[in-house]
Amino acid sequence: MSDRETSILVTGGAGFLGAHVIRALLQTPAFDGASIVVLDDLSGGFRENVPDDPRVTLVVGSITDVALVEQLFAEYRFRHVYHLAAYAAEGLSHFIRRFNYTNNLLGSVTLINAAVRYQSECFVFTSSLAVYGSAPVPMSEDTPPQPEDPYGIAKYAVECDLRAAHEIFGLDSVVFRPHNAYGEYQNIGDPYRNVVGIFMNRLMQSLPMPIFGDGNQQRAFTYVGDIAPIIARAPLVDKARNQVFNLGSNRPWTVKELAQEVAAAMGVPAVVEHLQPRREAVAAYASHDRCRQVFGEQTETQLAEGLARMAAWVRSVGSRSTTPFTHIEVQEQLPPAWQQWL
Numbered sequence: 234m235s236d237r238e239t240s241i242l243v244t245g246g247a248g249f250l251g252a253h254v255i256r257a258l259l260q261t262p263a264f265d266g267a268s269i270v271v272l273d274d275l276s277g278g279f280r281e282n283v284p285d286d287p288r289v290t291l292v293v294g295s296i297t298d299v300a301l302v303e304q305l306f307a308e309y310r311f312r313h314v315y316h317l318a319a320y321a322a323e324g325l326s327h328f329i330r331r332f333n334y335t336n337n338l339l340g341s342v343t344l345i346n347a348a349v350r351y352q353s354e355c356f357v358f359t360s361s362l363a364v365y366g367s368a369p370v371p372m373s374e375d376t377p378p379q380p381e382d383p384y385g386i387a388k389y390a391v392e393c394d395l396r397a398a399h400e401i402f403g404l405d406s407v408v409f410r411p412h413n414a415y416g417e418y419q420n421i422g423d424p425y426r427n428v429v430g431i432f433m434n435r436l437m438q439s440l441p442m443p444i445f446g447d448g449n450q451q452r453a454f455t456y457v458g459d460i461a462p463i464i465a466r467a468p469l470v471d472k473a474r475n476q477v478f479n480l481g482s483n484r485p486w487t488v489k490e491l492a493q494e495v496a497a498a499m500g501v502p503a504v505v506e507h508l509q510p511r512r513e514a515v516a517a518y519a520s521h522d523r524c525r526q527v528f529g530e531q532t533e534t535q536l537a538e539g540l541a542r543m544a545a546w547v548r549s550v551g552s553r554s555t556t557p558f559t560h561i562e563v564q565e566q567l568p569p570a571w572q573q574w575l
């Protein structure tokens with residue numbers, strides 16, 4: 234059995250953000266000697282994203298597997314839980330609502346139950362800017378959440394559940410609402426999410442970059458290296474306990490502009506293909522004053538530089554075949570661009 238003092242669970246640690254959070258944990262002096270258990274079902278992540286380090290153990294399995302979660306908590310008695318596992322395809326979540334709530338809500342609740350019963354000290358949760366829906370920009374933590382899709386609804390429900398678990402059981406949590414992260418280790422083969430990854434993957438195959446509607450949607454694209462260390466540090470920052478933080482870059486770009494920047498980073502012409510618009514927030518970006526106040530000044534990698542780093546990584550690993558989601562539950566109003574995979 235591992236020492237309770239030094240056991241950390243990272244769910245979704247074979248995914249993009251998780252891969253960076255684990256690396257940040259391994260470099261955090263306060264976690265020297267900590268053992269890190271990664272629970273990931275590899276539905277959207279990759280074994281090779283998990284660092285090859287004796288302090289890190291990958292368990293392949295699902296957060297929805299109550300018996301497995303129980304077994305892991307009983308064995309390791311995790312002091313901190315970083316819960317990142319989710320299927321984060323926001324736009325697709327309308328069409329896979331049962332799967333979305335099973336995976337992203339019930340899976341989370343399974344972990345919260347275990348964290349309460351085994352008295353974990355801090356539960357770090359990656360929620361999403363999706364909890365704000367189409368609220369006016371810039372969204373601040375004082376903006377009332379009004380999620381508009383099942384993905385955002387599940388995230389907000391977990392936030393509420395964590396608040397209740399703190400009130401009743403004293404479980405401490407830190408909630409982050411990251412947005413539009415990109416960088417090395419991102420799954421570039423998922424056609425429903427990760428616009429930067431989709432653009433790069435398509436360009437490597439000499440295909441146009443698909444843009445829903447006119448491309449005037451505004452998002453603040455965030456280099457993962459700027460946010461992963463903050464997530465890793467969360468349990469060590471007393472003032473962060475039981476708080477919610479927007480997390481990401483400040484400067485919004487349009488998707489049209491992003492396409493130009495991605496093509497430049499890849500060193501190819503910016504060929505785009507406009508698809509029918511889909512239902513989505515036209516502008517979604519946030520203020521990060523609260524995060525700065527509590528975690529201190531943050532680095533903000535310029536878009537061109539972050540994209541250049543990701544492009545170098547993408548070229549080194551090559552393009553990925555597209556892996557469509559196979560269990561669409563509702564086909565009505567599925568964007569035509571996604572109907573090809575039914």
Ligand SMILES: NC(=O)c1ccc[n+]([C@@H]2O[C@H](COP(=O)([O-])OP(=O)(O)OC[C@H]3O[C@@H](n4cnc5c(N)ncnc54)[C@H](O)[C@@H]3O)[C@@H](O)[C@H]2O)c1
Nearest residue numbers: 245247248249250273274276277278295296318319413414
């Ligand atoms: N990347 C972003 O811009 C962003 C923005 C807001 C919120 N988030 C949140 O951050 C977290 C990580 O996102 P990401 O971009 O790294 O996505 P990702 O898909 O790369 O990582 C998620 C990981 O969770 C795993 N997973 C999914 N369902 C699982 C299950 N039932 N059991 C075990 N493992 C499971 C996947 O295999 C994958 O490795 C997610 O919770 C996501 O909702 C990400």
